[in-house]
Amino acid sequence: MYIKKILLKNYRNYSSLELNFDNKVNVFIGLNAQGKTNLMESIHVLAFAKSHRTTNDKELIKWDEEYAKIEGSIQKRNSTDILQLILSKKGKKARVNLIEKARLSEYVGNFNVVMFAPEDLNLVKGSPQVRRKFIDMELGQISPIYIYNLSTYQKVLLQRNNYLKKLSIKETTDLTTLDILTEQMVELAAKIVDKRLQFITLLENWAKGIHSDITNGIENLSINYKSSINVSEKPELSKMIQEYYDYYEKNKEREIYRGVTLFGPHRDDLELLVNSKDVQIYGSQGQQRTVALSLKLAEIELIKTETNEYPVLLLDDVLSELDNSRQTHLLDTIQNKVQTFVTTTNIDGIDHKVISEAKIFKVKNANIEY
Numbered sequence: 001m002y003i004k005k006i007l008l009k010n011y012r013n014y015s016s017l018e019l020n021f022d023n024k025v026n027v028f029i030g031l032n033a034q035g036k037t038n039l040m041e042s043i044h045v046l047a048f049a050k051s052h053r054t055t056n057d058k059e060l061i062k063w064d065e066e067y068a069k070i071e072g073s074i075q076k077r078n079s080t081d082i083l084q085l086i087l088s089k090k091g092k093k094a095r096v097n098l099i100e101k102a103r104l105s106e107y108v109g110n111f112n113v114v115m116f117a118p119e120d121l122n123l124v125k126g127s128p129q130v131r132r133k134f135i136d137m138e139l140g141q142i143s144p145i146y147i148y149n150l151s152t153y154q155k156v157l158l159q160r161n162n163y164l165k166k167l168s169i170k171e172t173t174d175l176t177t178l179d180i181l182t183e184q185m186v187e188l189a190a191k192i193v194d195k196r197l198q199f200i201t202l203l204e205n206w207a208k209g210i211h212s213d214i215t216n217g218i219e220n221l222s223i224n225y226k227s228s229i230n231v232s233e234k235p236e237l238s239k240m241i242q243e244y245y246d247y248y249e250k251n252k253e254r255e256i257y258r259g260v261t262l263f264g265p266h267r268d269d270l271e272l273l274v275n276s277k278d279v280q281i282y283g284s285q286g287q288q289r290t291v292a293l294s295l296k297l298a299e300i301e302l303i304k305t306e307t308n309e310y311p312v313l314l315l316d317d318v319l320s321e322l323d324n325s326r327q328t329h330l331l332d333t334i335q336n337k338v339q340t341f342v343t344t345t346n347i348d349g350i351d352h353k354v355i356s357e358a359k360i361f362k363v364k365n366a367n368i369e370y
Contacts, residue, residue, distance in 0.1 A: 001307075001310060001311065002074075003021055003072050003074055003075075004020065004074070004075050004080075005019065005020050005072065006018070006021070006070070006072045007069070007070070007072075008039075008042055009067075009068065010062040012035070012038040012041070012042075012062060014039075014366050015062065019368060021341075022339075022359035024336065024340070024357070024358070024359075025339075025340045025355070027341075027344065027359070028344075028368075029346060029360060029362055029363065030363035031364070034364050036316075036363050037316055037343060040314050043113065043312070044113055044314060045085060046070045047108070047111045047312075048113070048140075049085060049104050049108060052137075061087055066088060067087060068087045071084045071085075072084075072111065074110070076309060077308065081096060081097055082095075082097050082098070096110050103148065105148040109142065111312070112312070113311055113312050114296060114300050114311050116313070116314065116315050117315075118321050120296065120318070121292050122292075123292045123295060124272055128269035131270040132266070134270075135200075135270070138199075139196065141311070142307060145195075146192070149188050153189060153265065154266075157185065157264065157266060159181055160185060163178055163181060164178070164255055164259045167259070168257060175252075178256075182245075185261075186244035186245055189264045189265050190237055190243075191237070193227060193268070194235070196225060197225055199302075200223055200224075202306075203298050204221075204223040206297075206298035207294045207297075210333075214326065219274050220274065221273070221294060222272075222276075223270060224273065225268065226268060226271050227268050228262075228263040229244060244264075274287055274291065289326065293322070297330070297333050300333075310337055312341070313340045314340075315340060320345075320349070327352070331352045331355070335353070
């Protein structure tokens, strides 16, 4: 899979842009604040229908304009798809081959992207929220039902939290509504965690070998899913649902007192171990970065296995953050198999065939030359 062409209209600092890409490696060179990351973001938004930099879609629309449009031509093994997103102050419209999709879960997954940016190096030492987002973004690309269940869960969670607050301040005393919301939430929670456990198993299978290669067999990487309830590694869905019921019933008074939902997928985390030690606590910065790189490279192979297509890789100002050995391993891995986009201020310090044979774009004040 690769993106042949992109068209932008009123997107960030781009009034109008049309670019054709090489199906292997495309490098965007320019000073900071010229539009390199905006272009990378537009490719990410085309895939996920949302930005990795902001939750407010209005920020993606050029100043004083009413709407922004992103359109991309995606070449797959057996077809070419035209994806289009129109963002306005009223919301967003997503189309695949001119057909509008009522749900974003029907849109996401038509174009698979893996992004590796400097903030992804915080995947290991960052907050649990960072690791949950990592799971949700990548799992969502290969499982539309996961996106739907997660979106529905978040809506029910918001309703439940609002109702718990009302109960906590005695604005209401009726527990029936809480029980109904709990019933809706536990089934969704169990389905979400079930999918996450399957995903982590697949991810670990790929990441182990990649991490071992990068460290010349010295380090062994393992990944554990840390659930806010006690779940076995391969639980039955019905048993997990019952486990959630039991937790919520046992802690009902505590949640009412706190006015918030204390258990569920929104509280879960990943435990990343190198040679059986928690790398977040005991790992060096180099080890933490190697784990982050291993996870990102594992994503690429996992998506290929699940979809039979390699995703597009976005390397946004990240090569300069990696030392020579990690940089070389990354570029060796993608060579001749993954369409890759690289942003950088210069390529002088990057000595690799992948970069020397790339299509070079020069970016200055939202103008791109090649």
